[in-house]
Amino acid sequence: MHLVLFLIFAGFCLAGAVNLLLQTHPINSALSLIVVMSSLAVLYLLLGAEFLAIAQIIVYAGAVMVLFTFVVMLLNVGEEERTHGSYAAKIVGFPAIFTVFAVITTVVLEARHRLGGVKLSDGITKTEDLSKVLFRDMLLPFELTSVLILVAILGAVALARKEGHS
Amino acid sequence: MNIFWVFLLLSILKVAVVLAIFLGAVAYTVLLERKLVGRIQNRWGPSRVGPFGLWQPMVDGLKLFLKEDMIPAGVYRPLYLAAPLIALGCALLSIAVVPFGAQNLNYHGVKFFEIADLNIGLLVLLGVTSISVYGIALAGWSSNNKYSLLGALRSSAQMVSYELALGLSLVGVVLRTGSFNLAEIVRVQSIHGALTWNLFGGGQFIAFFIYLTAAYAETNRAPFDLPEAETELTGGYHTEYSSMKFAMFFMAEYGNMITVGCVATLLFLGGWTSPWGHLLPEPQNIILQAILPLFWFVVKVFFFLFLYIWVRGTLPRFRYDQLMGYGWKYLVPVAMLNIVGTSLVMAVFP
Numbered sequence: 001m002h003l004v005l006f007l008i009f010a011g012f013c014l015a016g017a018v019n020l021l022l023q024t025h026p027i028n029s030a031l032s033l034i035v036v037m038s039s040l041a042v043l044y045l046l047l048g049a050e051f052l053a054i055a056q057i058i059v060y061a062g063a064v065m066v067l068f069t070f071v072v073m074l075l076n077v078g079e080e081e082r083t084h085g086s087y088a089a090k091i092v093g094f095p096a097i098f099t100v101f102a103v104i105t106t107v108v109l110e111a112r113h114r115l116g117g118v119k120l121s122d123g124i125t126k127t128e129d130l131s132k133v134l135f136r137d138m139l140l141p142f143e144l145t146s147v148l149i150l151v152a153i154l155g156a157v158a159l160a161r162k163e164g165h166s
Numbered sequence: 167m168n169i170f171w172v173f174l175l176l177s178i179l180k181v182a183v184v185l186a187i188f189l190g191a192v193a194y195t196v197l198l199e200r201k202l203v204g205r206i207q208n209r210w211g212p213s214r215v216g217p218f219g220l221w222q223p224m225v226d227g228l229k230l231f232l233k234e235d236m237i238p239a240g241v242y243r244p245l246y247l248a249a250p251l252i253a254l255g256c257a258l259l260s261i262a263v264v265p266f267g268a269q270n271l272n273y274h275g276v277k278f279f280e281i282a283d284l285n286i287g288l289l290v291l292l293g294v295t296s297i298s299v300y301g302i303a304l305a306g307w308s309s310n311n312k313y314s315l316l317g318a319l320r321s322s323a324q325m326v327s328y329e330l331a332l333g334l335s336l337v338g339v340v341l342r343t344g345s346f347n348l349a350e351i352v353r354v355q356s357i358h359g360a361l362t363w364n365l366f367g368g369g370q371f372i373a374f375f376i377y378l379t380a381a382y383a384e385t386n387r388a389p390f391d392l393p394e395a396e397t398e399l400t401g402g403y404h405t406e407y408s409s410m411k412f413a414m415f416f417m418a419e420y421g422n423m424i425t426v427g428c429v430a431t432l433l434f435l436g437g438w439t440s441p442w443g444h445l446l447p448e449p450q451n452i453i454l455q456a457i458l459p460l461f462w463f464v465v466k467v468f469f470f471l472f473l474y475i476w477v478r479g480t481l482p483r484f485r486y487d488q489l490m491g492y493g494w495k496y497l498v499p500v501a502m503l504n505i506v507g508t509s510l511v512m513a514v515f516p
Contacts, residue, residue, distance in 0.1 A: 027245070028308065034300070054289040062296025064304070065327065070322045073307045073315065126285065127346060 013039035026077045030068045037061040051127045176276045192420045193223035199475045228414040240470035250414035252300025257421035260294040263287040264428045265349045268459045287348040299325040306403035317402025321393035327493040332380035334501035335373040338508040339433050352437030359443025365434040372504045374434045381426040388478035418485035427470030438463040
C-alpha cells in the first residue's frame with residue numbers, strides 16, 4: 001500500500017517538475033510547482049513525518065506559491081519567449097548537471113551508512129518529539145537560522161524601499 | 167472480515183453520509199440567510215415555494231443546473247474550468263477531519279462520528295484553508311476580465327494577510343491542549359462543561375474574536391466581502407461564471423461558512439459536549455448517547471451560522487486600506503500578545 005502510494009506520488013512529483021520546465025506560461029509553471037510541493041508533502045507523510053508534511057503544504061503550497069501566482073497575476077505576465085540557448089551552455093551545461101547530480105548522489109549514499117534511514121510505513125513521528133529535537137537538542141542552530149531569515153527579510157525591505165522616502 | 171476492508175467500507179459510508187448532509191446544510195444555509203436577512207431588512211424573504219419557502223433551495227438548484235453554461239471566448243480554458251472544482255473541492259475536504267459526535271462509539275476502532283482521526287487535524291484545516299485561495303485566484307485570472315482579476319487580487323491579498331492572524335489566534339488553544347488533535351482539544355476543554363470551554367474558562371475570548379474575524383475574511387463574507395463587492399466589481403472573481411460553475415463557487419462559500427462554524431465550535435465552545443458537563447447524568451440509552459452530542463454540535467454550529475448572517479445584515483463593508491490595516495496592525499499583534507499572555511498564565515499557574 002505504502003509502496004503503491006509512493007510510486008504514484010513520486011510520479012506526480014517528477015511529472016510536475018518536468019512540466020514546470022516545459023510550460024511556456026508562468027502561471028502553468030507555478031501550478032506545476034504546487035503539484036511538486038504537494039506530492040513532496042505526501043512523500044513526507046509516507047515516511048511518518050506528519051508535521052513536516054503539513055508544514056510543507058501550509059508554507060510552500062499555501063503561502064510561497066500564492067505569492068508567486070499573485071505576482072504573476074499582478075504583473076499579468078504573458079507567455080515567455082523561447083530562445084535557442086547558447087551553444088556553450090549546451091556543451092558545458094549537460095556534463096555539469098551530470099557531475100553535480102553524481103556528487104550529490106555519492107554524498108547522500110555515503111551519509112546513509114552513517115546516519116541510518118527510515119523505511120516507508122515506519123511509525124509516525126509525533127510533533128512533540130520533533131519539537132524536543134528542535135527546541136532542546138538543536139536550539140542554537142534553530143535560533144541562528146531564524147536570525148538569518150530575519151536578516152534576509154530586513155534586507156529585502158531595505159532593497160525594496162524607494163530612495164528619498166524615510 | 168479483514169480490518170482493512172471494515173475500515174474502507176465504513177469510511178466510504180461515512181464520506182457518503184457526511185457529504186450528503188453537508189451539501190444539504192449548504193443549500194439550507196442559503197435559505198436561512200435569505201430568510202434572516204429578509205427579516206433584518208423588514209421583509210419576508212423567500213415564501214412562495216412550499217411552506218415558508220422551504221423548497222426554495224431545491225428550485226434554486228434546479229434553476230442553476232438547467233441554465234445555459236456560458237464560457238466566454240477570451241478565457242484561459244483549462245484553469246477557467248479547474249477553478250470552481252478547486253474551490254468546491256477544498257470546501258468539501260476540510261469537513262473530513264472534523265469530529266462531530268461522541269467519540270466512544272466505534273466499530274473495531276473505526277469511529278462513527280469522524281471521517282479521519284488525525285494527530286494534526288487542526289493543521290490540516292489550516293492547510294486546506296491556505297490551498298483554497300487558488301480556486302478564487304485562478305478563477306479571477308483565467309476569466310480574462312478586469313473586474314474578475316481585481317477581485318482575485320483582492321482575495322489573494324486578503325486571504326494571505328488574514329491567514330496569519332487566523333493561525334496565530336489558534337496557538338493559544340493548542341498551548342492549552344498540548345495537541346493538534348481536534349477530538350483531544352474538545353476533551354480537554356469539556357471537563358467541567360461550559361465553565362472550562364476555551365471561550366470562558368480557558369480565557370481564549372480574545373483568540374475567539376480574532377479567529378472569527380479572520381475566518382470571516384478568509385471566507386470572503388461581509389464585512390470583508392471585497393473580492394465580490396457588487397457595487398465596485400460587478401461580482402468580482404465569479405463575474406464570468408454562469409450556471410453550475412457559479413453554483414460551485416456559491417456552494418464553496420457556504421460550505422466554508424459551515425466549516426468555520428464547526429471549527430469554532432470544536433476549538434472554543436466544547437464541540438459536541440453539553441454545556442452542563444457532567445452535572446446531568448449520562449443517558450443509558452445507546453441511541454440517546456449517540457444523538458445528544460450531535461444535537462449539541464448542530465446547535466452550536468447553527469449559532470455561528472446565525473452570527474455570520476447577523477453580521478452580514480448589520481455591518482457595512484470595509485474599505486480596502488482599512489481591511490489591510492485592521493489585519494496587519496491590529497489583529498496580528500493582538501494575536502501575538504494573546505500567545506504571550508496564555509503562555510505566561512500557563513507558566514505561572516501550571
